[in-house]
Amino acid sequence: MARAASSASAPAQPETPLQATLPNGLRVVIVPDRLAPVVSTEINYLVGSAAAPAGFPGTAHALEHMMFRGSKGLDRDQMAAIGARLGGDYNADTTENVTQFFYTAPADNLDVLLRIEALRMNGLTLAAEDWAHERGAIEQEVSRDLSSPGYVYLARLQSILFAGTPYAHDALGSRPSFDRTDTALLRRFYRQWYAPNNAILVIAGDVDAARTLAMVRETFGAIPARRLPARPEIHPGPVHAQTLQFPTDYPVGLVAIASRMPGQNSHDYATARILSDVLCSQRGALYDLVPQGRALLSSFDFVTKADAGIGIAIAAFPKGTSPAPLEARMRDILRSLRENGVPSDLVDAARRKELAQLGFAANSISGLAESWSEAQAIMGLQSPDDEAAAFAAVTPEDVNRLAREVLDPQQAITAILTPRDGGHPVADKGFGGAESFASTPDHPVTLPRWANDSLLALRPPEASVQPAQYTLPNGLHLIVRPASVSHTINVYGTIRQNEDMQEPSDKEGIADITDELFRYGSTTHDRVGLQKALDDIAATESAGADFSLNVLTPDFDRGLDLLAENELHPALPEQGFKVVRGNTAASLSGLLHSPEYLFQRAMQGAVSPAGDPSLRQARPEGVMKLTLADCRAFWKAAYRPDLATIVITGDITPAAAYRAVLRTFGAWRASGPTPVVDLPPRPDSHTSVMKVPDPSSTQATVSLPESLSLNVADPDHFALNLGNEILGSGFSSRLYRDLRVRSGYVYTVRSHLTWKRHRSAYSISFGADPDKVAAARNAAIHDITAMQEQPVSEDELAMARAGMLRGLALQSASLDTIAAAYLHFSDLGLPLDQNDIAARAYYTLDAIAIRDAFRKWIRPADLAEIIKGPPDAP
Numbered sequence: 001m002a003r004a005a006s007s008a009s010a011p012a013q014p015e016t017p018l019q020a021t022l023p024n025g026l027r028v029v030i031v032p033d034r035l036a037p038v039v040s041t042e043i044n045y046l047v048g049s050a051a052a053p054a055g056f057p058g059t060a061h062a063l064e065h066m067m068f069r070g071s072k073g074l075d076r077d078q079m080a081a082i083g084a085r086l087g088g089d090y091n092a093d094t095t096e097n098v099t100q101f102f103y104t105a106p107a108d109n110l111d112v113l114l115r116i117e118a119l120r121m122n123g124l125t126l127a128a129e130d131w132a133h134e135r136g137a138i139e140q141e142v143s144r145d146l147s148s149p150g151y152v153y154l155a156r157l158q159s160i161l162f163a164g165t166p167y168a169h170d171a172l173g174s175r176p177s178f179d180r181t182d183t184a185l186l187r188r189f190y191r192q193w194y195a196p197n198n199a200i201l202v203i204a205g206d207v208d209a210a211r212t213l214a215m216v217r218e219t220f221g222a223i224p225a226r227r228l229p230a231r232p233e234i235h236p237g238p239v240h241a242q243t244l245q246f247p248t249d250y251p252v253g254l255v256a257i258a259s260r261m262p263g264q265n266s267h268d269y270a271t272a273r274i275l276s277d278v279l280c281s282q283r284g285a286l287y288d289l290v291p292q293g294r295a296l297l298s299s300f301d302f303v304t305k306a307d308a309g310i311g312i313a314i315a316a317f318p319k320g321t322s323p324a325p326l327e328a329r330m331r332d333i334l335r336s337l338r339e340n341g342v343p344s345d346l347v348d349a350a351r352r353k354e355l356a357q358l359g360f361a362a363n364s365i366s367g368l369a370e371s372w373s374e375a376q377a378i379m380g381l382q383s384p385d386d387e388a389a390a391f392a393a394v395t396p397e398d399v400n401r402l403a404r405e406v407l408d409p410q411q412a413i414t415a416i417l418t419p420r421d422g423g424h425p426v427a428d429k430g431f432g433g434a435e436s437f438a439s440t441p442d443h444p445v446t447l448p449r450w451a452n453d454s455l456l457a458l459r460p461p462e463a464s465v466q467p468a469q470y471t472l473p474n475g476l477h478l479i480v481r482p483a484s485v486s487h488t489i490n491v492y493g494t495i496r497q498n499e500d501m502q503e504p505s506d507k508e509g510i511a512d513i514t515d516e517l518f519r520y521g522s523t524t525h526d527r528v529g530l531q532k533a534l535d536d537i538a539a540t541e542s543a544g545a546d547f548s549l550n551v552l553t554p555d556f557d558r559g560l561d562l563l564a565e566n567e568l569h570p571a572l573p574e575q576g577f578k579v580v581r582g583n584t585a586a587s588l589s590g591l592l593h594s595p596e597y598l599f600q601r602a603m604q605g606a607v608s609p610a611g612d613p614s615l616r617q618a619r620p621e622g623v624m625k626l627t628l629a630d631c632r633a634f635w636k637a638a639y640r641p642d643l644a645t646i647v648i649t650g651d652i653t654p655a656a657a658y659r660a661v662l663r664t665f666g667a668w669r670a671s672g673p674t675p676v677v678d679l680p681p682r683p684d685s686h687t688s689v690m691k692v693p694d695p696s697s698t699q700a701t702v703s704l705p706e707s708l709s710l711n712v713a714d715p716d717h718f719a720l721n722l723g724n725e726i727l728g729s730g731f732s733s734r735l736y737r738d739l740r741v742r743s744g745y746v747y748t749v750r751s752h753l754t755w756k757r758h759r760s761a762y763s764i765s766f767g768a769d770p771d772k773v774a775a776a777r778n779a780a781i782h783d784i785t786a787m788q789e790q791p792v793s794e795d796e797l798a799m800a801r802a803g804m805l806r807g808l809a810l811q812s813a814s815l816d817t818i819a820a821a822y823l824h825f826s827d828l829g830l831p832l833d834q835n836d837i838a839a840r841a842y843y844t845l846d847a848i849a850i851r852d853a854f855r856k857w858i859r860p861a862d863l864a865e866i867i868k869g870p871p872d873a874p
Contacts, residue, residue: 017372017383018209022217024225025197029372030212031204033365035485036812039205040369041113042102043121044377046200047193049173050096050166050232050307055180057166058138058173059189061094062131062181065138067101068092069130072123074116074448076130081445082112084732084799085455087806089366094171097306098377104366104813106806107206112454114219121199122223124190126183139175149248153256153415154303156244157310160413161260162236167308195226200377204369205813234307236260244415249696251590251597252296252316254417255327257334259406261302261309264379269309270354270390271398275406276302276311277350278342278399282519282531285333289315291520291527293579295326296587306378311406319419319590327416331409338407344396349535354391356538356552358384362486363650364814419590445795458802461839464812466832467647467822468654470661474668475642478661479822479832480654483815489556489650491549491563492819496643496827498677500613503634509588509618510626510634511545513580517631518543520576523569525562527576533562543567545639553651557660564664572635577628585620592619595694599701599868602690606864607707607761609682640670643677645826649815681758682707688864693871699747700770700869704777705763706862712755712828718841719853720762724753725800726792726850727783728764732799734783739766745776757829762858770869777865787854791847804842808835 015032022028052059070076083090090103101120103113155170162168201220203212239260248254261276262268279286279300289295298315313334317326361371361384375381447455467481499511521527534541537555542548543566551559591597601617608614646665648657685707694701710716728735728751739746749766768776792800811817825834 015209018213019382020213022196022221024221024223025195026216026220026223027200027376028213028216029200029202029376030207030209030216031202031368031372032207032209033205033362033368033485035206035363035365035483035815036809037107037206038104038365038810038813039107039110039113039203039207040102040104040366040813041110041117042100042202042204042369042373043117044200044202044373045099045101045194046097046198046377048095048097048099049169049171050234051193051229052166052173052189053185056173056177056185057169057171058177059181059185060099061171061173062135062138062178063186063189063194064092064094064099064101065134066126066131066186067120067124069127069134070125071119072125074119074451075125077445078447078451079116080732081447081799082116082451082455085802085806086112087803087810089810095305095378096167096171100373100377102366102369104810106809109454109806110203110207110212111215111219112451114215115450117201118219118223121194121196121220124194126187126190128183131181131183131186135178135181138173139178149246149250149417153244153246153417154310156246157258157312157413157415160242161239161258161310162234162308165234165236166232167234167236167305191226192229195228196220196223197225198228200373202369202372202376204372205365234263236308239411239413241410241412242414244413246415246417247420248417249595249694250417250419251594252319252587253321253323253419254314254316254415255323255330256312256314256415256417257327257330258310258312258413258415259408259411261311261406262402263307263309264304264374265306268398268402269379270387271394271402272309272311272406273302273354274347274350274391274394275342275399275402276300277353278346279311279313279337281346281349281535283343283346283349283528283535285336286313286315286330289326289329289333290583291576291579293582294329296583318586321586323416323418327414334407334412335409338403341400342396342403345532346535347394347396347399349532349538351391351394352535352538353540355388356488358388358391359486359488359552360550363483363488363490364816366813455802456798458805458843461805461836461843463836464833468658469832470654470658472641472662472666474666475644475670476661476665476668477645477826478658479645479647479826480652480657481647481649481815481818481822482651482653483649484651487553487651489549489551489553489559489648489652490815490819491547491551491560491646491648492823493547493567493644493646494823494827495545495639496645496677497545497638498679500616501677501679502638502675503616504630506622507626507630507634508616509584509623510630511638512618513577513584513623513626514572514631514634514638515544516580516584517572517576518547518566518570520573521571522565523571524565526571530562530566534559541566543570556652560660560664567639568665568668570635572628572632574628577631581623581626584618585623588618588620588623592617595692595697595868599692599694599703599866602692602866603703603705603763603864606688606690606866607682607685607705612682613679636671637675640674641665641668642670642674644668645823647819647822649819678757679759681709681711684709684859684862685864686862690864690866692866692868694868695871697869699767700773700867701765701767702773702776702868703763703765703866704780704863705761705866706859706864708753708760708762708857710857711758711760712830713757715841716853716857717753717755717760718838719845719849720753720857721838722797722800722804722842722845723787723792723850723854724751725804726796727751727787734786735764735766735780738783739776739779743775743779745772745779749776749780755828764863770867770874773867781860781863784854784858784860788851788858788860791851794847797847797850801842801845805839808839808842811835 296316
């Protein structure tokens with residue numbers, strides 16, 4: 001046993017949340033969580049698209065965007081600059097009943113977050129010129145979603161299930177409504193609803209509750225309450241069964257059978273959640289369609305809204321086959337459940353699962369804020385504990401009563417989404433883009449003093465507390481990060497594999513098939529038996545090349561036993577192999593001809609030499625020749641402890657974690673020589689052009705990639721990362737400024753650096769109208785060249801440095817991201833304190849170092865060009 005680092009000290013037990021209501025009506029919830037020096041704020045305005053004026057369904061969504069366009073005391077450019085310097089996550093979303101604005105940032109910057117929200121609540125600018133600019137961005141967002149066949153289906157479904165109510169319109173809105181919207185309408189909506197007495201502010205993270213409440217009182221206390229309008233009521237009428245048909249560009253077809261469900265503020269909501277869990281249980285009849293070979297995938301999705309919801313049974317069929325048999329079988333399953341009732345043991349399992357999931361919320365600071373926001377702002381509860389009480393009270397009789405109501409075939413809306421190769425574009429298909437919120441400044445920005453003082457004084461990076469590390473006698477690498485923020489334990493594992501290097505010749509596809517077969521249980525428990533054992537302890541588990549376990553602390557030993565059993569002794573059954581092989585071949589038949597796959601394939605080919613292992617691909621005819629013996633041979637050779645890393649986080653000591661892993665995984669032994677899993681170095685790529693026709697698209701998706709001859713161990717990669725934040729990764733990037741804000745050539749643009757042990761790559765990606773692709777490419781090349789000719793400005797460097805350093809700190813804001821970072825560093829062969837090393841580099845790098853790194857490694861003349869778009873585009 002080797003311990004390479006001391007363990008982190010266990011944090012104190014969770015503190016009691018503090019709730020208060022200010023005299024102006026603002027409700028405040030403060031939830032201390034000592035996981036990391038990070039804070040999340042989520043302000044919930046109790047208004048959404050349902051309250052929009054008639055004929056303007058996107059009003060709430062439009063105002064959501066305008067909340068990022070400036071207010072009195074904080075103009076749009078200052079807000080964009082603050083967001084970039086915070087280095088955290090900030091975004092918003094609009095639903096039918098609630099509009100939410102959330103920030104995650106270092107806890108030291110809480111004052112900045114609160115000041116932003118107070119200024120927006122009390123004095124939004126709503127300038128006409130700002131709305132004119134933002135209207136274009138929001139219409140592109142709608143276009144993006146309309147390009148998704150799934151979104152088009154859901155929008156149509158919603159219009160049928162909620163006809164005659166405000167829920168009939170999607171919360172995003174529509175282009176015609178935005179065209180008619182002006183700032184006068186937006187200002188009326190803002191004055192009516194954006195008031196402290198119509199808001200709930202949730203603050204979660206590393207904060208002192210009493211001091212934080214005093215800060216909230218000082219920041220928000222002077223904002224006056226307002227008289228609120230009457231809230232809309234949702235009373236949908238009867239629904240009559242019908243079947244819809246949709247063409248799609250998916251590589252597989254889908255059958256969807258939908259019903260109306262209770263909403264989140266309904267007394268039946270907990271029952272509906274339990275019913276949904278039962279219907280999508282891996283022990284249930286719907287999921288059983290997959291191992292039976294009747295469906296490529298199947299699930300039950302519960303789309304939740306405040307006053308109503310939608311339940312959708314969904315299953316996939318191979319491209320080119322009839323959906324009729326699958327549809328008939330799905331109807332039989334739903335009919336049987338309605339008439340005969342659901343299995344009571346699945347109800348018990350679902351209840352335990354929902355109660356356990358509430359416990360896992362504290363493992364993420366932003367997740368904790370979201371959990372409290374959902375309970376109070378959407379469900380009308382006092383806390384997530386009330387939600388737990390509702391789940392605990394659900395009985396099998398409740399679930400069967402609700403199943404009889406909602407699974408009525410006379411009220412079901414069926415949809416068939418059928419793949420097609422060509423023809424007319426999907427309606428309104430466009431590239432779209434993410435929420436834009438604010439224009440990127442194209443000039444130096446002077447921040448308000450309160451923001452400048454908080455954000456610009458960067459302290460030298462401090463070393464973070466490192467996890468405990470062990471190496472088992474069999475070579476397995478164990479990393480333990482204790483955190484007593486909840487009574488839960490998480491296990492994350494990976495085995496270093498590379499199918500391109502490890503699959504035998506003519507055996508392409510065997511790695512994926514082997515990985516999928518872990519779902520079929522172990523030599524001790526079959527698929528259903530293993531799932532029942534996990535259900536009994538409310539644990540979630542997955543096995544394969546990547547494996548995981550989420551379990552309550554008292555059941556950790558039992559959960560780890562089941563994970564090890566599945567991982568080390570998979571059943572790999574003959575019948576399961578035949579089903580997975582057939583499903584894999586059927587899925588490949590559609591995938592290999594899909595524009596998105598061909599686009600990804602072209603990008604890989606542009607940066608790799610002929611015959612490179614990364615260019616191998618499985619084909620349906622080859623997959624069907626694979627045998628169970630091939631699968632077992634691959635498993636024996638590729639699944640080995642000396643290439644495995646396990647990370648354990650949560651409510652456990654390092655010593656206890658080591659003992660448990662040694663007991664369950666210690667007898668695992670490697671067989672044969674250690675395989676080579678890293679792709680070899682490759683030569684520099686050179687310029688090329690490839691066009692991928694996409695008959696369903698009216699706009700172009702473009703990638704400009706090239707290989708890089710340095711790897712992640714080269715210190716220059718830090719200078720490239722920091723420079724890329726300025727060029728094309730950060731929100732205030734040069735590419736975004738020059739290709740979107742100033743010229744309008746593109747809708748979205750980013751540049752990317754990918755790092756491997758022996759090979760790396762650089763690329764720029766953007767979406768544009770076909771006739772603007774050439775101009776956008778030339779502008780991108782110009783910006784790269786400028787990075788090589790002149791040092792970046794001190795203002796750009798300061799903003800990028802602040803964002804990168806704060807972003808590194810925020811990676812500790814959830815146990816999932818902590819574990820993901822450790823696994824990533826382990827896979828790359830880097831030390832676990834790599835973030836500390838990076839922070840020191842970003843803190844000290846100067847503009848000359850960035851310029852020199854771009855001169856040395858980035859080759860503008862060698863960028864390839866891959867365009868996916870309309871076949872007749874220029």
